[in-house]
Amino acid sequence: MNSSTSNSKTSLRWNGVLFRGALYLFLLLACDRVLASWLTTGITRYYGFHRNPAVLVIGHSRSMMGLDIPILEQFWGEPVAKFTANGADTFARAAMVRAFLNEHPEVKWVIYDVETASFNSSALSANAYRLFVPLLKFPAIRDYVRLNLDSSARFAMLHALHLARFEELSLNLAVRGWLRSDANLKSGRFDPDLFALKAADGRVRSSRIDPENLRTFRETLKFCRERGCEVILLEMPQVDLLNRLYGAERERVQLVFQEAAREPGIRYLDFSRWRESDYSLFRDDIHLNAVGKEEFSREVARALAIANP
Amino acid sequence: MLFNSIEYLVFFPLVAVLYFVLPVGWRMGWLLCASYWFYLSWKMEYGLLILGVSLLNYGAGRMLETETRRTYRRSILGGALLGSFGCLLYFKYANFLLENMGGWVGCDWGISVILPVGISFFTFQAASYTLDVYRGELPTERDPWRFLLFVRFFPQLVAGPIERAGHLLGQMHGRHRPELDNLRAGLTIILIGLFKKMVIADRLAVYVSDIYGDNVGHSGSTLWLANYFFAFQIYCDFSGYSDIAVGSARILGVKLMENFRRPYLAASIREFWGRWHISLSTWFRDYVYLPLGGSRVPPMRWSANILIVFLVSGLWHGANWTFLVWGGLHGIYYLVGRIFDPLVRILGASWDAWPVRALRVASLFHLVVLAWVYFRSPNLAQANEMVARMLSGSWGRPYLGSSSTTFGISMCLIGLLVAWETILEAKPGMYPSASATWPRAFRWATQIGLILLLACLGKSSHEFIYFQF
Numbered sequence: 025m026n027s028s029t030s031n032s033k034t035s036l037r038w039n040g041v042l043f044r045g046a047l048y049l050f051l052l053l054a055c056d057r058v059l060a061s062w063l064t065t066g067i068t069r070y071y072g073f074h075r076n077p078a079v080l081v082i083g084h085s086r087s088m089m090g091l092d093i094p095i096l097e098q099f100w101g102e103p104v105a106k107f108t109a110n111g112a113d114t115f116a117r118a119a120m121v122r123a124f125l126n127e128h129p130e131v132k133w134v135i136y137d138v139e140t141a142s143f144n145s146s147a148l149s150a151n152a153y154r155l156f157v158p159l160l161k162f163p164a165i166r167d168y169v170r171l172n173l174d175s176s177a178r179f180a181m182l183h184a185l186h187l188a189r190f191e192e193l194s195l196n197l198a199v200r201g202w203l204r205s206d207a208n209l210k211s212g213r214f215d216p217d218l219f220a221l222k223a224a225d226g227r228v229r230s231s232r233i234d235p236e237n238l239r240t241f242r243e244t245l246k247f248c249r250e251r252g253c254e255v256i257l258l259e260m261p262q263v264d265l266l267n268r269l270y271g272a273e274r275e276r277v278q279l280v281f282q283e284a285a286r287e288p289g290i291r292y293l294d295f296s297r298w299r300e301s302d303y304s305l306f307r308d309d310i311h312l313n314a315v316g317k318e319e320f321s322r323e324v325a326r327a328l329a330i331a332n333p
Numbered sequence: 334m335l336f337n338s339i340e341y342l343v344f345f346p347l348v349a350v351l352y353f354v355l356p357v358g359w360r361m362g363w364l365l366c367a368s369y370w371f372y373l374s375w376k377m378e379y380g381l382l383i384l385g386v387s388l389l390n391y392g393a394g395r396m397l398e399t400e401t402r403r404t405y406r407r408s409i410l411g412g413a414l415l416g417s418f419g420c421l422l423y424f425k426y427a428n429f430l431l432e433n434m435g436g437w438v439g440c441d442w443g444i445s446v447i448l449p450v451g452i453s454f455f456t457f458q459a460a461s462y463t464l465d466v467y468r469g470e471l472p473t474e475r476d477p478w479r480f481l482l483f484v485r486f487f488p489q490l491v492a493g494p495i496e497r498a499g500h501l502l503g504q505m506h507g508r509h510r511p512e513l514d515n516l517r518a519g520l521t522i523i524l525i526g527l528f529k530k531m532v533i534a535d536r537l538a539v540y541v542s543d544i545y546g547d548n549v550g551h552s553g554s555t556l557w558l559a560n561y562f563f564a565f566q567i568y569c570d571f572s573g574y575s576d577i578a579v580g581s582a583r584i585l586g587v588k589l590m591e592n593f594r595r596p597y598l599a600a601s602i603r604e605f606w607g608r609w610h611i612s613l614s615t616w617f618r619d620y621v622y623l624p625l626g627g628s629r630v631p632p633m634r635w636s637a638n639i640l641i642v643f644l645v646s647g648l649w650h651g652a653n654w655t656f657l658v659w660g661g662l663h664g665i666y667y668l669v670g671r672i673f674d675p676l677v678r679i680l681g682a683s684w685d686a687w688p689v690r691a692l693r694v695a696s697l698f699h700l701v702v703l704a705w706v707y708f709r710s711p712n713l714a715q716a717n718e719m720v721a722r723m724l725s726g727s728w729g730r731p732y733l734g735s736s737s738t739t740f741g742i743s744m745c746l747i748g749l750l751v752a753w754e755t756i757l758e759a760k761p762g763m764y765p766s767a768s769a770t771w772p773r774a775f776r777w778a779t780q781i782g783l784i785l786l787l788a789c790l791g792k793s794s795h796e797f798i799y800f801q802f
């Protein structure tokens with residue numbers, strides 16, 4: 025009798041523990057999912073997934089800091105989405121283009137930023153893929169992230185806790201998405217002395233053409249054309265010191281862009297020497313500052329108007 | 334295996350569940366196997382070293398039990414200490430000594446020795462047992478398995494706390510019952526430790542490494558900022574590790590000693606060392622300072638004793654002149670602090686009035702930050718140059734790092750930490766001892782909040798600073 029009562033009490037106590045454990049887990053996952061969903065929506069808004077854009081800008085930090093959406097929209101008269109992320113190389117861009125065009129087949133133009141170092145991923149952040157982790161719901165992005173993750177345990181963790189998909193940069197983008205802010209807040213000015221140190225240390229990205237990068241680039245262009253999009257390869261501005269440092273290598277890479285532009289539906293606009301000596305427009309050797317962004321965006325809009333009257 | 338790895342997330346629950354499921358007689362063996370597995374995951378060869386040090390001290394304890402002749406007892410103790418500290422000397426200091434001696438005679442005598450993880454911790458822990466047995470303060474441990482587990486209990490094996498046999502050996506009995514209170518408290522302590530390590534320390538480390546990696550041309554204000562950050566980085570890194578160790582052991586029913594007690598809220602250097610790496614400072618007090626005569630010696634001798642203890646403590650951290658200077662600076666702070674003793678007596682209670690105390694805390698913090706420069710710098714030249722620039726008054730606009738978002742988050746986290754520690758200073762019983770009795774809603778909100786912040790802001794660094802010691 026005593027033993028039976030004791031067993032029943034123990035059982036009741038364990039039932040209580042299990043119930044509380046389940047409730048704890050439920051609360052944890054509920055908070056996680058609600059917060060992660062709010063942040064993911066912010067990021068997709070920042071990248072323009074919530075709109076029905078006619079124009080899609082694809083690139084990395086150079087177009088992120090160098091192209092102004094309202095100015096481009098003024099020119100086009102249609103919504104523009106800017107899906108740009110720091111350190112996005114050709115492989116990341118392939119996933120970005122696929123993810124976006126699968127969601128928005130209505131896109132008619134793709135502006136794809138290019139540069140002398142477009143076909144060399146080595147000096148870009150090896151962790152750039154982490155910026156795309158919050159967008160795992162898009163299959164193209166999911167495949168890309170899975171390829172770059174160092175362990176399947178980490179991939180499982182990203183599915184268990186959705187907030188694990190974020191880090192400060194993606195949090196920043198989510199907040200910007202909700203605030204509808206695309207502002208370039210960098211007001212600094214290019215410093216030739218710092219650039220000289222960078223060049224001396226060998227920290228300037230090489231212009232090496234990696235065959236795998238080139239193949240992916242061409243496949244992405246082909247994919248855009250198959251989707252009925254016109255592609256504009258936009259070579260971004262960089263300072264004269266960098267242009268001189270690259271020398272003939274720059275022209276060698278430009279031949280690749282010119283060759284691509286021979287295909288129907290692809291145009292190449294070279295702005296690499298645009299106001300290359302006016303350091304007040306540059307934050308560093310390759311990134312425009314807030315003033316540079318506005319002036320450059322107007323210049324791009326004008327050039328597009330001439331090319332496409 | 335790191336505490337902040339997915340491997341540990343699988344390893345620890347498995348060890349804990351099996352520990353409580355297994356019959357009592359098997360539990361010690363299970364913990365010993367798990368501890369070996371944990372340690373050998375770094376390098377197999379290290380296992381032999383720790384086994385050797387453990388057996389040496391176990392054997393010395395057994396011999397001391399039966400030996401009554403003083404000379405023989407001294408020889409046994411000497412042999413055990415020579416063997417234990419000889420290993421430490423070889424692995425940690427041989428290269429430093431040979432390099433410096435070679436430098437004096439113009440030869441390159443440097444040798445390449447890989448430092449076994451946690452060697453300074455387990456040798457000190459094992460040696461303290463033999464010293465206690467020799468002094469008659471502790472009975473000899475006859476069960477070799479229990480002794481082996483005492484030396485290599487995995488939560489505190491590689492970075493402390495450096496436990497004493499008198500406190501830990503008695504808890505190695507395997508008769509613990511799974512208790513909800515231990516689980517609640519342990520989980521909270523582990524989460525706070527992980528938060529300190531992964532969210533605060535590893536985030537601050539990015540800025541600190543950035544500045545220390547290329548400190549040329551930075552203004553004094555930037556260098557101060559970097560060293561403020563380093564002060565919080567090393568605190569969160571090391572105390573975070575200790576928290577995870579304490580929390581993990583707590584879940585298994587074992588209570589480890591407190592290793593940190595809000596050190597940056599100390600108002601004197603003496604108080605600081607009563608709050609920072611408590612297990613090491615008490616070790617030096619009991620086995621170095623007191624045998625040297627403690628405070629019961631003439632003032633000059635006492636000053637020398639203090640300096641010796643701090644210099645040895647500096648060297649314990651690493652074989653580099655920078656650690657020696659760091660220890661020496663703390664020794665000097667300690668001695669200079671005694672100058673204020675007459676003033677303290679005159680001021681009486683007003684010395685501890687909160688505005689005066691706040692001023693003392695702030696002043697001490699800056700002195701400690703200056704000493705950290707030597708701890709963090711790879712060599713004396715860089716440290717001296719950095720200190721000179723910090724004190725030169727070049728107050729340009731500080732460099733805030735490559736990301737203003739990261740900087741903003743870092744500042745918020747430091748603010749959060751300081752606020753939390755200030756609350757604990759006012760209510761010291763609230764954590765960690767009473768964390769099991771927090772109201773459920775508060776405990777759950779804290780734990781869930783910490784888990785979500787860890788998931789979102791946690792960084793996955795592959796090392797703890799104190800592993801190198």
